[in-house]
Amino acid sequence: MEAFVSLASGLAVAIQPMNLLFALIGVLLGTAVGVLPGIGPALTVALLLPITFKLDPAGSIIMFAGIYYGGMYGGSTTAILINTPGESASMATALEGNLMAKSGRGGPALATAAIGSFVAGTFATFGLALLAPYLVDIAVSFGPEDYFALMCVAFVTVSATFGDSPVRGLTSLFIGLALGLVGIDILSGQSRLSFGVPELYDNIEVTTLAVGLFAVGEALYVASRRHHHEEKLEPVRGSLWMTKEDWKRSWKPWLRGTAYGFPIGALPAGGAEIPTFLSYATEKKLTKHPEDFGRGAIEGVAGPEAANNASAAGTLVPLLTLGLPTSATAAMMLAGFQQYGLNPGPLLFAEKPDLVWGLIASLFIANAMLLVLNLPLVGLWVRLLAIPQPWLYAGILVFATMGTIAANPSPVELIMLTAFGVLGFLMRRFDFPIAPVVVGLILGPVAESQLRRALSISLGDPMVLLQSPISATLLAIALIALMAPFVLKGLGRFKAVED
Amino acid sequence: MSQIRKSLWRGALAVAAVAGFVTSAAAQMDLKIMAPAAPGGGWDQTARSMQQALTQSGIAKGVQVANVPGAGGSIGIAQLVNNSKGDGNQLMVMGYVMVGALLTNKSPVTLEQTTPIARLTAEYEAIVVPASSPIKSVKELAEAIKADPAKVTWAGGSAGGVDHIAAALFAKAAGADPTKINYIPFSGGGEALAAILGGKVTAGISGYGEFESQIKAGKLRLLGLSSPANKATADLPSIKAQGVDLEIANWRAVVAPPGISADQKKALTDAMDKMAKSKEWQDILKAKGWEDSYMSGDAFAKVLNEEVARTKDVLTAVGLVKS
Numbered sequence: 001m002e003a004f005v006s007l008a009s010g011l012a013v014a015i016q017p018m019n020l021l022f023a024l025i026g027v028l029l030g031t032a033v034g035v036l037p038g039i040g041p042a043l044t045v046a047l048l049l050p051i052t053f054k055l056d057p058a059g060s061i062i063m064f065a066g067i068y069y070g071g072m073y074g075g076s077t078t079a080i081l082i083n084t085p086g087e088s089a090s091m092a093t094a095l096e097g098n099l100m101a102k103s104g105r106g107g108p109a110l111a112t113a114a115i116g117s118f119v120a121g122t123f124a125t126f127g128l129a130l131l132a133p134y135l136v137d138i139a140v141s142f143g144p145e146d147y148f149a150l151m152c153v154a155f156v157t158v159s160a161t162f163g164d165s166p167v168r169g170l171t172s173l174f175i176g177l178a179l180g181l182v183g184i185d186i187l188s189g190q191s192r193l194s195f196g197v198p199e200l201y202d203n204i205e206v207t208t209l210a211v212g213l214f215a216v217g218e219a220l221y222v223a224s225r226r227h228h229h230e231e232k233l234e235p236v237r238g239s240l241w242m243t244k245e246d247w248k249r250s251w252k253p254w255l256r257g258t259a260y261g262f263p264i265g266a267l268p269a270g271g272a273e274i275p276t277f278l279s280y281a282t283e284k285k286l287t288k289h290p291e292d293f294g295r296g297a298i299e300g301v302a303g304p305e306a307a308n309n310a311s312a313a314g315t316l317v318p319l320l321t322l323g324l325p326t327s328a329t330a331a332m333m334l335a336g337f338q339q340y341g342l343n344p345g346p347l348l349f350a351e352k353p354d355l356v357w358g359l360i361a362s363l364f365i366a367n368a369m370l371l372v373l374n375l376p377l378v379g380l381w382v383r384l385l386a387i388p389q390p391w392l393y394a395g396i397l398v399f400a401t402m403g404t405i406a407a408n409p410s411p412v413e414l415i416m417l418t419a420f421g422v423l424g425f426l427m428r429r430f431d432f433p434i435a436p437v438v439v440g441l442i443l444g445p446v447a448e449s450q451l452r453r454a455l456s457i458s459l460g461d462p463m464v465l466l467q468s469p470i471s472a473t474l475l476a477i478a479l480i481a482l483m484a485p486f487v488l489k490g491l492g493r494f495k496a497v498e499d
Numbered sequence: 500m501s502q503i504r505k506s507l508w509r510g511a512l513a514v515a516a517v518a519g520f521v522t523s524a525a526a527q528m529d530l531k532i533m534a535p536a537a538p539g540g541g542w543d544q545t546a547r548s549m550q551q552a553l554t555q556s557g558i559a560k561g562v563q564v565a566n567v568p569g570a571g572g573s574i575g576i577a578q579l580v581n582n583s584k585g586d587g588n589q590l591m592v593m594g595y596v597m598v599g600a601l602l603t604n605k606s607p608v609t610l611e612q613t614t615p616i617a618r619l620t621a622e623y624e625a626i627v628v629p630a631s632s633p634i635k636s637v638k639e640l641a642e643a644i645k646a647d648p649a650k651v652t653w654a655g656g657s658a659g660g661v662d663h664i665a666a667a668l669f670a671k672a673a674g675a676d677p678t679k680i681n682y683i684p685f686s687g688g689g690e691a692l693a694a695i696l697g698g699k700v701t702a703g704i705s706g707y708g709e710f711e712s713q714i715k716a717g718k719l720r721l722l723g724l725s726s727p728a729n730k731a732t733a734d735l736p737s738i739k740a741q742g743v744d745l746e747i748a749n750w751r752a753v754v755a756p757p758g759i760s761a762d763q764k765k766a767l768t769d770a771m772d773k774m775a776k777s778k779e780w781q782d783i784l785k786a787k788g789w790e791d792s793y794m795s796g797d798a799f800a801k802v803l804n805e806e807v808a809r810t811k812d813v814l815t816a817v818g819l820v821k822s
Contacts, residue, residue, distance in 0.1 A: 046538035049547070140697040184570070186684055189603050189658030189819050198577065201570035201604060268693035322696070323712045324689040331689070335544065338708075338787065347716050408568065449686075456683050457652050457699060 003130050010357025014365050019062050019358070022055075023366050026063035027373065030070020034086045035078050037211045037403035041071035042328035049336060057340040058355055062362040064333050069121060069366045071329070072309050073374055076113045080301065081106060081384055082396050084215040086403075088206040089272035089308045091438055092280040094214060096293065096300030103296050106382045107240035112250045112298055113305040114374040115242075120258040120306035121367040124313030127262050128320075129360050133349075136321040139266050144453035145465050147269050149474035151447035154274050156481045157281035158443075163294070163433040172432050175423075176440020179204050186449050187456075199412035208404055209441055212417045213434045215400045217424020219393040224425070226389075240379055250302040253283050257306030265314020268326045269450070272311040273442045279303035313363065320344055320356060528770065530562045532753075533591040535575020537568040542592045545619065545751050548787070549592070552780040558773050571600025571657075577608045583756040587763030590616065594751040595661050598810045602820045603659040610807060613754040614764060615800040617771040620784065621748040621792035624665040624725040625707040626738065629698045630718055637723045637741040640702060641673035648679040652700040654691040658684040659819045661749045662704045664810060665725055667817045669704075672744045677816050695719065706749055707735075708788055750792055752799065768795050 013019065033044045045064050052060035075086030080097035093113065100109040127135075162169025182193045183203035194200035242250070260275040260282075283299040284290070293300060318324035323344040325331035337344050342352060349356055387395070404417050427434050458464035466472050530553065534546035546564045553559040567575040572593060583589045591613070601609060628634050634643065644651045648670055655662030663684065667677040683700060685691035692710070695703035696718060703710065703719070713719040723738035724731075725747045731737035738745045755767055774780050775793040784791050794802065814820040 043538055046543065049544075140693050143694070143697060143699045184604075185658075186686055187658060189663075189684070191604065198570045198573050198604065198606075201573070202568070269690050318689070318693070322692070324692055326689050340786075344712065347712060410569070410574075453683050453685075456681060459649060459681075 006353060006357045007129050007361060009354065010359075010361035011364075013058060013354055013358030014062065014362035018056075019059055019362060020365065022059040022063040023066045023362050024369060026066020027070040027073075027366050027369050029063075030067035030072075031074040031077075031370070031373070032070075033067070034071035034074020036406065037078070037084050037086050037207055037215075037400055039403060039406050040087050040207075040328070041067050042332050043407065044071075045329060045332035045336065049332070052336070057337075057342065058358050061333070061336055061355070061359055062366075064336050065359055065363055066366040066369075068312060068329050068333070069309070069363065069370060072312050073114065073117055073370050076117070076305055076308070077110065077374075077381060080109045080113060081381060082215065082392070082399075083218055084396060084400055085207070085210050088210060088438070088442060089276055089311070091210055091214075091273070091435065092276040092304035093301055093308070095280065095435055096297050099294070099296035100298065100301065101296075101382075101385060105296060105298075106385060107378050108242045108246050108298060109296075109301050110378045110381060111242045111375065112246065112302045114371055114378070116250065116254040116257065116302045116306040117309040118367055118371040119254045120261060120308075120310040121313060122364065123255075123258045124262040124265075124310035125360060125363045125367065128313050128316055128363075129357075132317045132321050135263070135266050135317050139268060139318055140322070142267055142269075142470065143468060144450045144457065145468050146470040146474065147267075147450040148447055148454055149465065149468075149471040149478070150264075150267075150274070151443055151450065152478040153474050153481070154277060154443055155447070156478045158277050158436065158439045159281075162436060168432045169436050172427065172434065172436035173440045176437040176442075177444040178440075179209065179437070180441045180444030180448075186445075187452050197412060199410050203445065204416065204441060205408065205413070206438065206442055207407070208413060208417055209420050210438050211400045211404060212420025213424035213427070213437060215396050216417060216421025217428055217434065219397050220421055220425035221428045222389060222393055224429070240382065246298055249287075249289070249298050252286075253279070253299045253303035254306040256282060257303040257308075258310040261307035261310030261312075262314045265311025266317040267314075268318055268324055269446070270311070270314070271327065272308055272315075275307040275311050276304040277439060279307040316363075320348060320359075323348070528559050528766065529588055530559045530770070531586075531589045532562060532564050533575055533579060533589070534564060534566050535568070535572035535579075535591060535593065535597070536566065538566055541751065542572070542594060544787070545594075546592045548780075548783045549619075549753075549774065552774050552777055552783055553770070555779045556774065556777040558770055558777065570604055572597040573601060573604045573606045573608070576601065576606070576610070576613070579754075579756050580608045580612045585758040585760075586756050587759045587766065589756050590753045590767065591755075592751060592753055595749050595806065595810075598807055599659045599661070599664060599814060599819075602811055602814050610754070610803065612757050614757060614759055615803050616753045616755050616764070616767050617775070617795035618750050618752040618792055618799045618802065619771075619775070620789040621750040622706045622708060622790060623748055624662065624704055625710050625714075626669070626722045626725075627695065627703045627710050627714065627719040628701065628722060629695060630720055631698065632701070632720065634701070634722070635720070637736075637738050637743055640722060641669075641743050643701070644670050644673050644675045644680075648675040648677075649681045651681065651702065653680065653682045653702055653704055654685060654694045654700040655682065655704045656684065656691065657686070658682075659814060660684075661706075661747070663817070663819075664813050665745065665747050666704050667813050668747060669738070669743060669745050671816075677813070678818060680817070682817075711788075748790075748792065752803070771795055 030041055033039045044067055075090035076093045079085040079090040079094035080101050083094050083098040085091045085094045097109045182200055184191045184201045191201050257279040260279050264270040264275040280300055283303040284293050287299050315327050315330050318326050319330045325334040404413055424434055454464055532546045532549055534543040536542040550562040550564050553562050567578055579591045634640050653666045663682050666680055666682050670680045671677040694700050710719055714721045723736045723741055725745050726737045727746055728737050728740040731740045772795055
């Protein structure tokens with residue numbers, strides 16, 4: 001109850017005209033940078049910090065929160081329309097979202113993403129307001145062995161992104177795992193597979209890989225096919241808005257996506273990628289329209305988008321309650337707090353309640369603003385697809401290159417982008433799924449370093465993986481998820497023989 | 500597309516407008532400061548704070564900050580040494596972490612090739628344990644580590660960084676074999692802090708600022724700081740005063756490219772001397788909680804050489820650098 005009173009007083013802070021203006025600037029800036037691949041909310045907040053130094057703390061922190069939420073929205077727009085995920089968390093959205101856009105259903109895809117983000121953001125912000133103090137105790141009790149077990153669950157479920165052939169899917173996954181080894185090994189400090197190229201010491205950037213494989217690869221593929229037959233894109237087929245059927249198929253994925261995104265986002269090493277993939281896999285399993293997956297299924301957009309935004313609110317749980325920054329953007333927001341002499345942590349809620357609750361309240365406002373901004377734009381965005389293909393893809397190439405060098409101005413980064421583009425083209429040409437490569441790059445290094453940390457702490461005793469109740473439960477879930485399809489198949493065969 | 504462009508422009512204009520506002524007119528030199536890291540980290544914040552102090556106090560006319568991220572600064576320093584030779588308006592922010600990174604990365608470019616200008620700030624390392632830990636003092640931790648170094652697990656920042664080096668030096672000072680320490684590197688400060696709060700490790704070691712709010716909230720117990728014994732207070736005890744000879748600071752400094760003339764070196768040093776005394780810089784130090792450890796000229800060059808030698812010894816001892 002107390003939380004509601006505090007939230008109400010927070011709203012009073014957030015709806016002051018100046019703070020509303022800061023929230024608006026924040027969401028606009030955030031959407032703009034979320035759209036550009038490579039330039040994320042973290043970089044934007046970093047560049048704004050010295051400028052906002054003179055502003056009032058509440059206003060600038062509210063603006064940073066707007067940038068954070070806005071970045072999440074912007075990333076999904078380009079993922080859906082031009083298959084260029086602005087950040088790694090939008091990758092799962094690109095899978096089905098872009099297929100929808102290509103078959104003239106870009107409007108409903110953007111709408112379900114925007115509304116799903118709003119729904120998830122709202123529920124998750126409530127979660128932040130009400131559950132933060134309880135959730136954080138659980139989050140901190142997650143040790144390296146538990147993260148490793150969570151990664152095992154993620155590895156088993158991402159097979160949903162494999163397409164029809166497990167062999168091809170696994171091949172792609174292993175390419176990703178191998179790429180994940182490149183760079184300085186966090187535990188030993190030694191470099192692996194970087195061949196003395198200093199630019200490779202810092203590991204392969206996920207967005208460079210994703211943009212190379214998805215956007216550049218597709219541009220090359222379209223160019224190579226042009227002489228065979230020209231694929232006509234229809235920007236709008238059927239309704240521009242979500243039909244009744246679309247709503248019916250979207251609302252459950254929104255809620256399930258929120259249920260994945262918020263708690264995993266609240267884990268100190270959770271991140272936004274894992275819940276989006278878990279959500280994608282769940283929706284693919286649960287859908288009543290399995291035939292649509294691979295052709296543009298609305299569930300595959302609704303779920304991951306909700307998970308993405310809910311995890312953004314989840315990240316604020318450890319930031320506000322413990323002062324733990326668990327994402328690059330959260331780290332920058334922490335720096336923002338510190339420049340006003342505020343230390344997020346157990347005491348912040350008690351010492352500066354108006355600031356914390358003002359921030360939480362402004363998250364609601366930023367969320368509503370983003371919905372109002374984005375829904376009317378859907379019609380306009382979709383017209384992008386009416387651009388003739390050669391121009392559209394040339395534009396995508398310029399855009400992808402620009403984003404990549406803006407984030408990391410180095411020729412090596414561009415060579416990597418091109419090489420991944422060619423890889424993406426070849427994989428598409430020979431029918432290998434590309435999503436598992438990126439999944440491997442994201443999950444591989446995390447799984448490896450957490451396992452090695454767990455074993456270092458236990459002095460090499462592997463039983464540590466089973467002694468933690470969280471880890472044991474998660475490993476059991478992974479095992480069941482892995483075995484279930486085979487067991488069910490076997491039972492089916494057994495029954496068939498009996499008949 | 501026009502919408503994206505529009506909102507991007509709007510953002511760019513807003514940034515430019517505010518940035519233009521802070522630049523004052525009266526001035527002498529145009530400076531370029533390279534932060535050999537991505538925006539947001541400590542080196543970047545130092546570079547941008549210098550920009551703020553130098554322009555607002557009128558010491559410099561214009562200051563450009565450029566980020567050259569990668570490999571703990573190895574890419575930035577290579578660019579400074581190879582492309583900016585003799586450029587008297589160029590500075591690069593660096594710090595103790597770069598000393599170790601250049602050694603572990605086997606960088607072909609070394610700090611001896613640069614022109615040291617001044618040390619700016621320092622932060623002491625803090626050793627903490629969870630509030631529920633049976634270990635109550637530096638002495639007890641030292642005894643535990645002497646009994647079996649592998650059983651004392653440390654959480655801190657990246658391998659070969661200042662946290663790792665401090666942990667190894669602590670073990671050595673406690674009379675244990677530093678090659679046997681069980682140091683577990685975490686990528687961000689947040690992740691290490693979570694492992695310490697969750698009681699997954701024996702002790703945590705990192706800059707004091709990382710732990711400050713948890714210590715004040717009573718969730719972590721501060722055993723000591725790696726500060727000189729005479730700087731200790733009741734709230735901020737020093738490790739050295741408790742009988743373990745460990746003194747180390749994570750400092751940040753600026754260096755200039757090789758091949759600059761004596762006049763150019765003097766101009767840069769003077770500008771830094773003035774900045775360090777300015778009210779603007781002092782205000783920033785206070786706001787950010789950075790300790791002033793200003794030192795310029797030959798004194799700094801000497802300290803830098805000593806730190807390189809000591810770091811090489813430690814990293815060789817823990818096996819990160821093969822001699």
